Amino acid sequence: MAQLLDGKQLSAQVLQEVASEVELLRAEYGIVPTLAVVLVGEDPASQVYVRNKVKRAEEAGMGSIEHRLDAGTTQDTLNELIDHLNNDPQVHGILVQLPLPSHLNEDEVIAAINPAKDVDGFHPLNVGALASGRASLVPCTPQGCMIMLRQIHPDLSGQNVVVVGRSNIVGKPMAALLLQADCTVTIAHSRTKNIESLCRNADIVVAAAGRAELINADWIKPGATVIDVGINAIDVDGKRKLMGDVAFESVARIAGAITPVPGGVGPMTIACLLLNTIRAAKDQLS
Numbered sequence: 130m131a132q133l134l135d136g137k138q139l140s141a142q143v144l145q146e147v148a149s150e151v152e153l154l155r156a157e158y159g160i161v162p163t164l165a166v167v168l169v170g171e172d173p174a175s176q177v178y179v180r181n182k183v184k185r186a187e188e189a190g191m192g193s194i195e196h197r198l199d200a201g202t203t204q205d206t207l208n209e210l211i212d213h214l215n216n217d218p219q220v221h222g223i224l225v226q227l228p229l230p231s232h233l234n235e236d237e238v239i240a241a242i243n244p245a246k247d248v249d250g251f252h253p254l255n256v257g258a259l260a261s262g263r264a265s266l267v268p269c270t271p272q273g274c275m276i277m278l279r280q281i282h283p284d285l286s287g288q289n290v291v292v293v294g295r296s297n298i299v300g301k302p303m304a305a306l307l308l309q310a311d312c313t314v315t316i317a318h319s320r321t322k323n324i325e326s327l328c329r330n331a332d333i334v335v336a337a338a339g340r341a342e343l344i345n346a347d348w349i350k351p352g353a354t355v356i357d358v359g360i361n362a363i364d365v366d367g368k369r370k371l372m373g374d375v376a377f378e379s380v381a382r383i384a385g386a387i388t389p390v391p392g393g394v395g396p397m398t399i400a401c402l403l404l405n406t407i408r409a410a411k412d413q414l415s
């Protein structure tokens with residue numbers, strides 16, 4: 130059986146570090162690192178994530194501000210709110226929950242955020258910094274995956290990794306971090322040929338396709354490390370059940386290490402968001 134990479138437990142450790150950093154910043158500089166979360170519309174899954182983020186921030190002694198805007202909010206109103214948060218010295222991090230309703234332009238919203246407060250690491254300046262290995266605010270989900278991978282592979286150098294998915298928020302920044310760590314990286318996506326055999330050759334597979342149980346045991350080399358980013362909400366007898374992109378039961382029998390869903394990458398993402406908020410607050414001191 131594979132070793133279970135417990136994201137709940139590992140994130141609790143990271144959150145403890147966050148809490149002591151918060152205390153230090155309060156004692157030394159009299160500041161309370163504060164995260165502002167903006168949610169447009171009523172998507173139930175987004176509401177769950179936003180609630181979790183705010184809860185964890187408060188548990189760590191951080192400040193949190195939640196802005197809920199209705200689904201019909203205009204681009205101008207959203208831009209004005211971001212402008213206000215950019216200029217508020219009490220706010221150190223800004224996160225606009227994605228996806229936005231389709232009438233809003235996500236690229237424009239992301240570009241409007243002050244890059245120093247961009248705790249998602251999605252602003253073009255931060256994307257460029259990551260691509261050239263100079264990043265300070267690294268996207269939270271890939272950052273969390275790296276912390277989990279380091280548990281198994283303290284030295285990632287030379288590992289063959291397949292990242293399934295090429296989105297701006299997960300796949301691409303994940304590949305950039307792995308390359309930075311001297312891995313040999315293949316990025317697979319919906320047009321990739323022979324994806325199954327590519328994965329079967331990999332020492333590490335990072336699944337971020339958003340397809341429930343896409344990856345089964347036939348795709349995995351015995352002993353490989355499997356990181357499951359996917360969060361797929363499935364309705365089972367009227368109840369909401371979460372499933373990853375990996376068929377956990379069968380893959381756990383062959384993999385060397387595996388992350389569960391829930392309780393894997395998700396909690397690490399939130400912990401890294403708070404780490405980024407601390408980092409941003411420190412950078413804003415000078």
Ligand SMILES: NC(=O)C1=CN([C@@H]2O[C@H](COP(=O)(O)OP(=O)(O)OC[C@H]3O[C@@H](n4cnc5c(N)ncnc54)[C@H](OP(=O)(O)O)[C@@H]3O)[C@@H](O)[C@H]2O)C=CC1
Nearest residue numbers: 270294295296299318319337338339358359360394395398
């Ligand atoms: N745990 C966490 O903290 C987080 C979890 N997530 C979850 O991770 C998953 C991915 O999120 P995100 O990157 O935003 O999703 P996107 O839908 O933006 O991207 C999905 C990617 O997967 C590729 N893909 C889709 N189907 C297949 C397939 N059958 N075979 C190979 N590749 C495929 C797509 O290819 P193409 O580009 O060709 O369309 C695309 O590149 C989702 O389940 C999401 O909910 C997301 C963020 C954080």
Ligand SMILES: Nc1nc(=O)c2c([nH]1)NC[C@@H]1CN(c3ccc(C(=O)N[C@@H](CCC(=O)O)C(=O)O)cc3)C=[N+]21
Nearest residue numbers: 177178181225226227228249360391392393395396398
């Ligand atoms: N600007 C922006 N930044 C994001 O980082 C961002 C986003 N938009 N939009 C949506 C995705 C998704 N995402 C998750 C975060 C935590 C969990 C999480 O904590 N999951 C729990 C379960 C929570 C539940 O019950 O649904 C777990 O996996 O154990 C899941 C998903 C961040 N995202």
